[in-house]
Amino acid sequence: MAPPASKRRKTTHLDSGQESDGASFASFGGSDDAADEVETDGEEQELVSDDGMDSGLGNLSEEQSEDGDDGEEDAVPDNDKSGLEAQHSKQMQQKKADRPHSRSNASTIDAGSSAYTAGTFKSNIFKLQVDELLEQIRPRQGxxxxxxxxxxxxxxxxxxxxxxxxxxxxxxxxxxxxxxxxxxxxxxxxxxxxxxxxxxxxxxxxxxxxxxxxxxxxxxxxxxxxxxxxxxxxxxxxxxxxxxxxxxxxxxxxxxxxxxxxxxxxxxxxxxxxxxxxxxxxxxxxxxxxxxxxxxxxxxxxxxxxxxxxxxxxxxxxxxxxxxxxxxxxxxxxxxxxxxxxxxxxxxxxxxxxxxxxxxxxxxxxxxxxxxxxxxxxxxxxxxxxxxxxxxxxxxxxxxxxxxxxxxxxxxxxxxxxxxxxxxxxxxxxxxxxxxxxxxxxxxxxxxxxxxxxxxxxxxxxxxxxxxxxxxxxxxxxxxxxxxxxxxxxxxxxxxxxxxxxxxxxxxxxxxxTNSSGPLYRYDHIAEIVLPAKANKGDLLKMLYDVLRRGLGDRVRLVNLIWSPTPAWSLGSSVPSSQATSSVKVGMVVNPDTVNRTVDLGPPAQEKAEAASFRKFWGELAELRRFKDGSILESIVWDTRGGASILQQIVQALLLRHFGEVSANTLKFAGDEYVNMLRHRDNKEPFQALQEAYKQLESDIRSLDDLPLTIRQIMPADAQLRNASLTPPALPKQSPEPANITLQFEGSARWPDDLVAIQRTKIAFLLKIGESLSDANDSITSRIGLENEQADTLNQAFLDVIYDSGVAFRLRIHHDREQTLLERQLKDKSVDPKSKELAAVGLAMFKRDYVRTPAHTQAVARLCNKYPALSGAMRLTKKWFASHLLANHFAEEVVELMTLRTFTQPWPYQTPSSATVGFLRTLRWLSKWDWRSDPLIVDLSGSCELKQQDARGIQTRFEAWRKLDPAMNRVCLFVASNVDPEGSTYTDGKPAKVVAGRATALAKAACDEAESKGFDLEPTALFSSPLEDFDIVLHLNPQTVGGAQGRKQKPVFKNLELATLDDTSTIGFEPAASFVEELERTYGHAVLFFHGSKERSVVTGLWSPQTAPRSWKVNLAYSSIAMEGKGGEDVQAVANKQAMLSEMARLGGELVKTIQVNR
Amino acid sequence: MVPMAEQRIAKSVKAFVTLPLQVPPQQSFQKETTHYLYICQNAPKVPTQDTPRELFLVNIPIDTTESHIKSIFANRLGGARVESVAFEGARTGKGITAPVAPVQKQQGRKRKRAQTGEGEGEGTVADEEVGLLPETWDRELHGSGSTAIATFVDRANAELAMKETRKAAKGDRAVRWPSEADLKTTAPPSLGIPRYLAHHRLRHPSHAELQQSVDGYMAAFAAQEAHRAQLLARQRQEPDADGFITVTRGGRNGPAREEETRAREEELKRRERNRVKDDFYRFQTRERKKEEAKDLVREFEEDRRKVEELRRRRGKVRPE
Known part of the structure; x- marks a missing residue:
């Protein structure tokens, strides 16, 4: 048991444990002295804690005389009595005084050596942190x-x-x-x-x-x-x-x-x-x-x-x-x-x-x-x-x-x-x-x-x-x-x-x-079950577990039973009966691939014994069915039309069969509420339909043979094409939102070498493609739309391709020469600052729209196939952001990457197996994300393509941003992935620090709510925040918020010739979005606007601190009132808030129902 | 807006006169509000011949149109007649001007200047733009607090307007913001949903219209390119006054050559590096090992610094 002495000596210098032992030994001795004064009992040292564990053990071995060598050296302090004891403790106190010195010494030796002892720890940083943690948690005499x-x-x-x-x-x-x-x-x-x-x-x-x-x-x-x-x-x-x-x-x-x-x-x-x-x-x-x-x-x-x-x-x-x-x-x-x-x-x-x-x-x-x-x-x-x-x-x-x-x-x-x-x-x-x-x-x-x-x-x-x-x-x-x-x-x-x-x-x-025990983050579904009162609780739980495990089969990966322990009771009463607490919570982690399977197959009818057992287990639910491949099997078919999920139905049926009606009727089942809040739940069919339409479009375009250049590639670049849009695409009775795609031609020397001319050439190409497509296929309507009117070096036009089936795509042309030209403009010293700024904006837009977003889309679409719960989780998270009116501040890609982090770095959990936990864990992470000092880095490859070196590069870039812009006026969140090492593609300028802070605070509040309520958490509570938080609230007419409602409005605006426009012409018409965009452009310096896209029909705003009274000047970027200064000061400019609100009301017209002023 | 009791609204600020505008209540905002316009004689750094008949307006309402300004001066402020209004940051043209004649002084593309006061007086004749893309808004918005220059028909009108403004400001006589009914026939397109609808319609122009615009632009662009090439070619051939020949871009080397040369240079460098392998001499191996060891130490120091920083930021390690 005890090692040879030489071994022991060798280990002491490695770890400071020995020193701390000595130290606490001494303090034990101290307490012992005090105790000795009170008690004169000679047998005191039997209590092990008196002399620390060594003597205690010595004591043990003395009694049992099993272990000679241990007793020999440890028994010493026991045998000699108080005289020696005092001396001993003095010695120890001496040691204690030395301790801080030796401790720090030891730790430096320790740390210094660890640089070369690679392998014994995960990394230096890990080792250093562990050392610090140990320092914190090591027991001490207090x-x-x-x-x-x-x-x-x-x-x-x-x-x-x-x-x-x-x-x-x-x-x-x-x-x-x-x-x-x-x-x-x-x-x-x-x-x-x-x-x-x-x-x-x-x-x-x-x-x-x-x-x-x-x-x-x-x-x-x-x-x-x-x-x-x-x-x-x-x-x-x-x-x-x-x-x-x-x-x-x-x-x-x-x-x-x-x-x-x-x-x-x-x-x-x-x-x-x-x-x-x-x-x-x-x-x-x-x-x-x-x-x-x-x-x-x-x-x-x-x-x-x-x-x-x-x-x-x-x-x-x-x-x-x-x-x-x-x-x-x-x-x-x-x-x-x-x-x-x-x-x-x-x-x-x-x-x-x-x-x-x-x-x-x-x-x-x-x-x-x-x-x-x-x-x-x-x-x-x-x-x-x-x-x-x-x-x-x-x-x-x-x-x-x-x-x-x-x-x-x-x-x-x-x-x-x-x-x-x-x-x-x-x-x-x-x-x-x-x-x-x-x-x-x-x-x-x-x-x-x-x-x-x-x-x-x-x-x-x-x-x-x-x-x-x-x-x-x-x-x-x-x-x-x-x-x-x-x-x-x-x-x-x-x-x-x-x-x-x-x-x-x-x-x-x-x-x-991090504490990872919260059941809401751990389990996809939680059921609360009241078990019938029975004598042996242990057996009952075992039975419940076995029944659930067998009944749920491979639908669940994990079933855990949680019940409350028997509390302490007073000396005068007997053991509290365990029946009082017969309610058990069952936490389940599902298997996302099989959880919604509608048919459970049992054994074939010929195998009598097994079939009988199956029938016995399932009761009336078991049916003998003949399947397409000719086999006759015992089976159960679950109902998919009802409100309850299949999992819930199964649990209910099992309880009814094996534990009686009481248990079945009192079942409380949680976990589906969140997904039910989404349109079409977390169904993937609408997305798949769009994917197919996209493939159709790709082949349609590629089969055009009268294009002047050959096509290099067509790439999807839209949330709808990566199963991530909050509203599923192409719902019947709803005008579709065009899905962005990019098209790149093979290189050619005939493109003009001028940005403006390139944009016009693109229009010419789009006109040609649209014409050819409509000619080749009757079910296609195409239409060119203009954008970026303010700057003619940016992309000027897109082509909307609309199929009669109700799907729409928005095609833009990707020409890589643009990047070179923009970069050249940025480097050119003779270019005026204004054009340089424009070139910088153009370059960022180019990279985002043509390089990053298509790559991101492909990667996310692939991950959606890998993780079935991902799509729902991303949509729920987006819903959360939109519900809190943050949708216009956080780019969709940023929200997606936040959710993806939960899937690709799920620790301390496993990869989420349902949208709900994916969403809740993302919120929890968001509440803890210290974006001031930590970047978000996500590996989208799913196969560790992001190497440590790349990660370090991203980290360096992050540090450079923080050094360049320590106040975080431009880049506040740094969000990078393996396809986007730049990290600021989607977060340059937006969200602002105050908005990011608000998101963190909201997430924190949501997590607190989730932790305090636990099982009883009301899902809708996470998705609502009071409008009183904002200074102004513009209530919009709900009918005008979505593009779909444009059609309902038709009769009202007959005079505007809308009646002559057919259905396809309203595609992409979103007055509310345009309104918010114009508000931001017009009042950007005075008001911070919040909008939740279609989730909530309000636009809210906060007055910027810049609108505080200040001395008057011509170029104030907001409407003002000139006030005479007190005591001969300058004339003060006070923000004319009422007039601005009135202007907003004029601008919005019927779009705005009422304007509520909170402050 | 009701001003605070102890503070009064300044009748004038610097050279500007404050003109209160009464804005009627809106359906969604049932409050009569007052907007303040600051007006003064236009005084640009470089005056033009039109400067005397111009007034400088500051803090115009975001939805101001030319007809609004005209109506205010004509109907409320002594009937001064406004010829035109130029707004700050109005969109410049997006077309291209074809080189009219080879002898033109300004080379390269020349943009139509905004119709601001300075632009007009210089005497340069704005060439007509071709290949403009269609407008997508039927009514422009202005940023909050932005400015405009109103040009009156003559100097007398401008002076009259200024005088009337002063009078209105002094007498606390608020001028009513003209409603659509006031503007009658000159009323601008309405705001709100109809405006967005119109925008939606306008941003999807007919293919024929677009095609025409693009064709026009490309033709002009081609002509311009040809003209420029011609100019450059001439520059290459003709020595200047001191007998030097200007070196210009273009000529025999196509634009793609530049990148190619750079790539070739890189390739050459790489080959040079590869000629002697990294582990040929013993000192190379030794040095590499030394480097590696140094790296380890550096990394460790870095990690330690990071942990220190973590500690500084979060305080002690505290398990939840």
Missing amino acids: QREKQAEETLHVLKKCIEQLPARGALPVDQAERKLLSSKIAIPFPDPRPPRDARYKLEYAKPPSINVVGSHVLKTSSRKRDALEVDMLVQMPSQILQEKDFMNYRYFYKRAYYLACLAEGLKTSKVTSQYRVQYELLHGDQLKPVISVSPKSDEQNKDAKPARRWKIFIVPAVAPDAFPADKLLPGRNCVRSQSEDAQDPTPFYNASLRADMLLAPYLKLLHGAATSCAAYRDACLLGSMWLRQRDLDSSITKGGFGNFEWGALIALMLQGGGAGGKPILSPGYSSYQLLKAALQMLATRDLSKHALVIGDDSKSAALTLVSHPAIWDATRSHNVLYKVSAWSWQILRQEAVSTLSMLGDQLFDGFNTAFI
Whole structure:
């Protein structure tokens, strides 16, 4: 167990752990001195915490005399008494004084060496951050530790003074204790009144502090300090057969009740809050918890004050034979049945009580032999905490202890030929990664990890339960991990591993800092189910899990059951019945490819047994059907017309079949509400129809043979062509929005070498293409539209191609010579600044419209095929932006990239499998995105095409922007991808800092709402924000907002010859959008406008701070009133807000219904 | 707008006179508002012969048209007659002027200047533009707070208008903003949805019209190019007064040659580099290794700096 001394010396300089040990050792000593003054009891050092863990363990080994070498060196401080002790503590204090120096020294050595020890950590930056985190969470001796330790002394003294009690029959014992208002917390089922065995209390042979507190492997950032105090039950009060039929647990409960009574009589209960609690939610094992009284002024006490001591009764490791408690054995006999099912949980739970001390020894051995062990445990505890995993059964049954034991066991064996998997020289990061690897790659529920001699592990195969079988101690470390928790645990390990493998992404924050336990972000669907009241909750949950798993099949990837733990209860009452809390939440992660499958196929009719089982499982829903390929199968066909999704229908049907009507009728099912808010939900059909039409158009254009130049390529460049537009394209009864595409001809020397002339030539080409298309195909109408009237070097025209089927495309010509000409103009020193500015704008537009957007469109369309939930998530996110009137500030591509980040860098989760979680996680990320100092970099290739070097280049560019424009007046969000390394393509100028800040604030508010409401979150609440936030609100006529409504308005404007225009001519007519555009152009300096496109028929505005009163001048960019200055000052210009509003009303005409002025 | 009690509206500011305009309430904004127009005698840095009969208007309403200005002066301010109004930032032409004669002094393309005061007086005759693209708006908007120059028929009218304005300002007599009914036949196209509809119609001109415009432009462009080429060719041949020949672009080298030469140069450099391989000499390997080690240290320092910066920004590492 203990390594040779030389080894130990070698490890000390590597890690500062040793120093900190010494230091806290000293402080322990200090507290000990104080305690010694009060207490003269010579046996004090039995309490492990007195002398730190070393002496405690020494104590242990002394008693058990199993481990000679450890005891030898550690027993020293125990044997000599106070005289030496004082000297000792002085020494330690000396050491403590030295500590800051040595610590910093060690860390620099550490850090300096890490530059050359590549591989032991993911990256330098990761290592540095981990070091800092460890510094933060390493346990230290503070106020609450001191308080807890003082209490430990009090408790120990009190327990030691308790007198023994004679053996009593069950009901007598119970009555006697009840007279002093103490209930015996018997587990369910309670012992029969006529039981022949007797309950007894005798003085505990030892009282020890065990667990992570002693080992210093628990992080100090936890809400409460938890200390386990082990009170060993003397062997003489137990009988040989007590491991059978709960007898041990009854005796344990009685023992505990006696301890409780003792505490009560010695008035401990008046100083502290003393309650019963279930240890790790295990119904068999109640414990006493002692915590500080929360009096009134202490209600919002600092976490430093919070601590909790668990008094855990346990037995000696040799109290019962280990063979009898193997997982395959039955220890709870019932009279009726002959075949006795094994009771693995019961056995392991009992075994765990016997093994508390041996495991402490194991972990301590690991901590001394492996320098990085403690750090690995601390990191692990952080990792578990952020994923809401805990030793408690309700939280997965895998907590700090299991983590520590796993690593300790892997340091001992488990590899090929019984060799250790890990070497003690590993760094903490390597230990962490290895442990995760073990959890991720090996399905422990099928193949148990066996450490040590595996002759007995054959028993494991009988029960399919995740297992880490510790053969030396004959115990399954994972006995509390249920089938569903195992799935979660594994998935978390898998995603963390892939995250740590990502070179581009610094996984530190997502691994240890961000809390990822929120169920709304974790699960696609959450169902709340009220289970029928039944005796054994564990069995009921197991059944629910099995039923759901079988019924949902491959539609779901993960099902997790969440229920609330049994709360602590007072000493005077018996265990609260678990039926009170029979509502269970079921979190589901779906498989997006199969979740909406309408037909479930069962076994063929010939296979009688299987068919019968299928029928039995599904009841009336199962139908025998003949399929096209001739097979006759049992099957179920789900209804797709109803409002409820198929998943919900299935859950409902399963509950009805297996748990009765009550459960089925009270089912609450969440997860579909968001998608239902979208038009056409997250259906892809309209998009696919447009894609087909696009292919048709491409072939139509390519088949034109009278074009003067050959076509090089045609590229899509529109949100509709990448499944990402908020409104799905080409809905019937709605005029289509033309989808942008670009066309590039093969190079030719006959193009003019002048920007203006190029634009005119493009028009000539468009005229030609339009004419030819209409000639070649009767179903095509084409029309040329003009744009960019203000500058003739920019693109001047586009061609709208409209099919009779109702789809429309907007074609622009891409000519790459333009870029060269624009760049030349930018470099040319003789060009005047105004034209230069125009050239810069033109170049940015050229790159955006002809280079970036087509590439972006292709990449996103490809990713939409890869991730089925992506389209819906992007549309939901766009809806969110539009609902909050931010649509005119955030380019569609920016919103798409934000959503895509959630899919390509999903950590700490897996890739979202439904639009809802994709959207919610994007919001959460947005609320945390510090865009001032972090760029958004997305790899759109889906195959790691973005290399680390490129990423670094993007980062450099980002830093250059920030240096160039530190006030972020131009580029505020920096959004880059592998197809757009520039990062400012879509964010130059818009959104402004204040708008980006608002988006962040709104996202934060939404996330707070989601976190506080949880399951009861009202989806629409996320999509509304008060109009009172704005200074002015222009309510538009709802009929005029969408292009579709133009037609409804027709009769009103008959005089304007609209009647003569046919349907296709209104395509692209969007008065509201034009109105907002003109408002921005006219009042851009005075008002910041917000508009949500078609989502909300309002335009709102904020007065810019520039409109504050100032001295009058000619070129103010807003309407003003000249005011005489006070006391001979200059004439002040005050913004004439009323007049501007009146102008807006005039400009809008019927478009504006009312104008509301808030400020 | 009701001014604050202790502050009064300035009757004049600098050289400008403040003219209040009464704007009637709108359907969606039921409030009578007052707009303030600042008017003064036009005084450009380079006066032209028209300057005396011009007035400079500041802070015109965004939807002002020529007929509005004409109506205000004619009907409300003593009947001064406005000849034309030039707005700030009005769109310049987008056509092309064909070179009329080879002897023309200004070479290259010449744009029609905006009809501002300075433009008119210089005596240059604006060539007629060809190949203009069709207008897409039937009524232009002006930026908020922008300016205009009103040219009166003669100097007397301009002076009369200025006098009347002063009088109106002094007497606190607000002038009513003319409504469509006031303008009668000269009323501009209406705003709101009809205007957007008209824009939608105008921006999709008929193909024939467009074709004609493009053809006109391209023909003029070709002529201009030919003319320029001719000029350049002549420049190459004729020595100037000092006997030098100007080197000009064009000539034998086509425009594409420039890039080609550059590419060839790069290629040459690359070949030169590749002649001696990177790991031929031992010192090369040694130096590379040294470089790598240095890089590692530098990277580490950089990372450390980054973490420091993170700490500075976020404070201590704090798990949620």
